[in-house]
Amino acid sequence: MSNIEDLLSAGQLEVLASLPEGKPVVMLNLLRFRDRAAYDDPGEACSGREAYRRYSEGSLRAISAVGGRVIFSGRAHASLIAPSDETWDQVFLVRYPSAAAFRTMLSMPEYQASVRHRAAALADSRLVPVTLYGE
Template sequence: MTTYIDPSPANFQAFKDLPRDQPIHMLNLLHYRDDADYPASHANAAKGWSGRRAYQEYGKTSGPIFNRVGGSIIWRGVFQTVVTGPDNMQWHDGFVAQYPNAGAFFEMIKDVDYQLAVVNRTAALLDSRLVRFEPGAAGGGFG
């Protein structure tokens, strides 16, 4: 099974090539490790945390930066089952993060404190997806 924690260079370049001055929504799908996988030298390595607990630490440590750049969570949910898609597509949690623009996302990931916090995300996740969308109108029908 191929897993994804960080973007490939090609995917990140495609993200960077899109407009940076418009609002974006980022769909996050998360599959946690049973046990967090920190580097041995990290302060959290000996705490015996689950992947979910390590992700909570990521949220706690990255949250102030996310808020400072204007980010907000506009939807979150707990996975139940796949209706259309591969049977092995299993997630624990999902959420949509909204940013005022892609520049805010870049500001966040370049922040020194964020770069320290992201170690918790890496330790937490067995697999993930991060998908950028341009916001559209809500409500009404499917079309």
């Protein structure tokens, strides 16, 4: 991969562009892990959680390099209000100093090299940008 256009669709890039510049953004992450990671190479076989740990090694360094940080991480429980078939294994929040910092992180070679582990790890996910009202 060579740029964020390789990671995000045009619609996703549009969402990022619509975020207020110069203001903090928190990314809400909802994750559902595969039982077995979906790697092409059988030598990389592991659980989805282990594959996500591999992704986290590179992504956490990239997050830190742009001034971001994980502000919450926890185990998800059954939803109180949601479709009955919508379940998540982990929830976490990552705060970035700005949408530009998030875009910079996405373009970092170290981050891009780790994305394949994320794809192998997850059966489903959500990434929702959150900003303060009035900003």
